[in-house]
Amino acid sequence: MSIEHSILAVISFTPATGYDIKSEFETKASSLFWGMSYGSIYPKLKNLEENGYIYSVSKEHGGRQKKHYELTKKGWIELENWLSEAPSYPSVKDELFMKLAAWHSEMDEDLLVSHLEKRKEESTELLQYVRHWQQNGTSFISSIGMIGIRYAEMKLETEIRWIDESVEKLKNGALPPSQDPLSMEHELLKRRNSKLNS
Template sequence: MSIEHTILGIISLVPCSGYDMKAEAERGSLSMLSALGFGSIYPRLKQLEEEGLVETQQVETEGRRKKIYELTADGWRELARWLEEPPGYPLPSRDDLLMKMLFWGTAGADRTALIEHLRARRDESLEVLDYLAEWQANETAFIDEYGLLVLTYIKTRLEAEISWIALATAQLEGPPELPLRDKQWLAVLQKARRSKALDQETHS
């Protein structure tokens, strides 16, 4: 995802300052889709200005002068060009919890710790759903039909994740299951390797 084009997109919503962009990236709907950080905004804004895609304007707000950014004609054209490019498929999924789960069995880690991780994720997802509901109810929020489709996708994905967590937690509260497929007996070998290493450490 291009940071420069994300910035152009934010400005397309309304002319804004770098601080406004930071707030949108951290607390607005964009925060769920982009990892845009405060430190990356100003260097990119300067670059976009040098390329003639944005221009600065001075406005007065509550008696104070404020520098805001607006798209130039080239900026609007570049944003439209980027939007029409085929987007890449969102893989790999960078999810620390799912990555840890892949190695949970090999490390012989405590299943109750994983259940706690899953419940914490469920609570976080529920908080995001509440945030979405509050944000959509906010009379000052700008939501067009495209934004609503994005919000609906996020809501649907979160609800699916919460349902999956319920199934995963119920399974983990029971006894460990044998691997679905393990023709090379890796589960047995992994356990033996782990036990050998820990025994050697104990007796050294």
């Protein structure tokens, strides 16, 4: 139960519709710290309401129905209990790391450089987004929320710095030494070539 809590958190800022919640995660959060699809939002909203954490206030909006959800007392208590619990260690799925680990000397290094450069572009864009977000004058970000934004900013800056360093090393052939006491890379290449040349 953590998507539910994220939903409660979004509603705590201001009453919101399922659509609003999706947009909130669409623009900001997704790649930064969380993601969510309609397929989970609406059923969860329904469930949260049935269990008394939230209630809906249907508002007329140009003659049509919108369901704005608001937290109940139980919902506020649940949200704050969740906030009080120590967050679990983040789980990261980064293919780039995996690919770096499996890269070997028969693979084209320029290809790797292009992977790194693509990542740099994506992260630069996100960084720009984050920087803009915290001074756009419209979005609500509390003082403590700002600390979180700073976290995202620092992480992205670090990633970009790391890419620059790494590309430099790759281009200069100034790679760090490997740790390979059992000559596994040599074995790997032998095994690979014997399979590929058959």
